[in-house]
Amino acid sequence: MDLSGHLRTPSQTSFSSLSNSPKLHFLIPILPILTIFGPGFQSISTFTFLWFILSIFYIRNTSKWWLLLIYYILNSVGFMFAYLNMLGSVGLKGYPGIIFSIGLLVNLIMFISLILDKISQHMFNVVGWARILTFPFVWTGLWTIFLYTWAMGDMTNYAFSLLGIDEIMQFASFAGLSGINFILTWGGPVGCDVLTNWLLINTKNSLNVQNGGSLIIDQDLEDHSTDTILSINNIRRRRHFFKFSIPSIFTSLFVYLIVLFIVISYGSIRLSTGYLPFYQQTINDFVPSSLITMGCVIRQNSSINSDYIETTRELAANGSKLVLWSEGSGNITDTTQLNDLFTSLTNISQTYNTYIGVAYIDLRPEQPHYNKLAVISPSGDIIIDYTKSHLVPFLESKVFNRGVNVLQTNITKELGVIGAAICFDYDFPSLIKQASSKNVNLMLDASNTWGKIFHQFSFDFQYIFKKK
Structure with a gap:
């Protein structure tokens, strides 16, 4: 049956x-x-x-x-x-x-x-x-x-x-x-x-x-x-x-x-069809203002802070209006070293009218360790001072202290509203979705030297999500 x-x-x-x-x-x-x-x-x-x-x-x-x-x-x-x-x-x-x-x-x-x-x-x-x-x-x-x-x-x-x-x-x-x-x-x-x-x-x-x-x-x-x-x-x-x-x-x-x-x-x-007007435009009409040249400083295991500073100077001298360091490029072990780093970069930003995003590891022994990203304006001011708030389990969580899960932003004349986060932060909508509510025009991502696989995919999605 x-x-x-x-x-x-x-x-x-x-x-x-x-x-x-x-x-x-x-x-x-x-x-x-x-x-x-x-x-x-x-x-x-x-x-x-x-x-x-x-x-x-x-x-x-x-x-x-x-x-x-x-x-x-x-x-x-x-x-x-x-x-x-x-x-x-x-x-x-x-x-x-x-x-x-x-x-x-x-x-x-x-x-x-x-x-x-x-x-x-x-x-x-x-x-x-x-x-x-x-x-x-x-x-x-x-x-x-x-x-x-x-x-x-x-x-x-x-x-x-x-x-x-x-x-x-x-x-x-x-x-x-x-x-x-x-x-x-x-x-x-x-x-x-x-x-x-x-x-x-x-x-x-x-x-x-x-x-x-x-x-x-x-x-x-x-x-x-x-x-x-x-x-x-x-x-x-x-x-x-x-x-x-x-x-x-x-x-x-x-x-x-x-x-x-x-x-x-x-x-x-x-x-x-999401762009107006409907028909094709020339690049001059579509982007009426001049394009902004940007540069990137990529971390190398054999390099020291002075190497990155010199690379930043060369990029700024060649017309880059924004220079961003990859995650953990600078290594800071004492306060004097930190002051020297920011003094040099502030001088470059003021001389060449350049925004500089400096990513560094703060390993000063007298305080907890942090994974940092600071943005220096052409006037020499530190307009963003961000600490990575989402640490990679088993790797960073044993070394660094996490920062606050708040997206720091700043209004700039040349770039609009800018925000900054570091690598793994982009895998957490609780942080990145704040870019939408704060009307961010440009997000800076100081990432480790990963290939396109996955990290770039994740960033692609977060961009779409932010544009909602």
């Missing part, structure tokens, strides 16, 4: 065959690979979508709870490989174990979301929207809490896998990172429904070939379909409007595609 109470011959396969098929467990080695190339440094956005679809499909159809634990561990291993060199590049001992532990914590969000989604399959109507939306709502809610409470900020957030899709990322200006998470994860249960329906249809066709057709099988497929596209019991679904069955057209896939269409259209409007 099947789930619908119908008698079946031994040759007939019930709906539960999806759960009992040994082929289902072929997904176990595939899912960690999708994790490696999903949210990590080598992100492939399509792999992330596929990871959500297959993960939900596997968990929904797995009846043994110990297999869920194996899934959780293997995905944490995949996470470890995705972020493995994040701490290894700075020489931290035991970094694989640390990354694996972080993966266990991050994947706990995934695990809870999947378990609640599995439970919802039994609690809610098989064609109800609550069953479809449980996973994205739980995932987005947990990540939002996580975003504002844990030490890594928005780093490791799955939403960053969509950063290469500019039209979708523009949605962050309206809904923030949570909106991107919801759009991304909503595709998981929708895709799972499509996959399940496809498998059921193929099962139906296979059984019809074996048995010459069966009304019992057709009814079973209809009763256990995970989308309204296969469910026709309700009399209201027989109403027609412009030759379309009104409720039937609004399947989970159709509605998701409509929402995705609106999101992409919104992003395209912001990217392509």
